[in-house]
Amino acid sequence: TLTEPQLTAPLKKGQVVGTIDFQLNGKSIEQRPLIVMENVEEGGFFGRMWDFVMMKFHQWFGSWFS
Structure with missing residues (x-):
């Protein structure tokens, strides 16, 4: 379980x-x-x-591929 829903650099x-x-x-x-x-x-x-484009793509269409 992540402490945040999305990790953001720097880490x-x-x-x-x-x-x-x-x-x-x-x-x-x-x-x-x-x-x-x-x-x-x-x-x-x-x-x-x-990264922004890929995250949006996954957000919009990710359920199609799971």
Whole structure:
């Protein structure tokens, strides 16, 4: 489970961004933190625009592919 519905750069190495819930037969047996493994810098203008377009596309049409 993510702490935010959408992760946004920059992210720092070691930053906790959520939890992983391990389940066995539908029962939670352990939870561990979901940790960023390396720094993620904010993208440039064109990278951010591409991400925006892809997120909108997924938002509008994602249910068609799931």
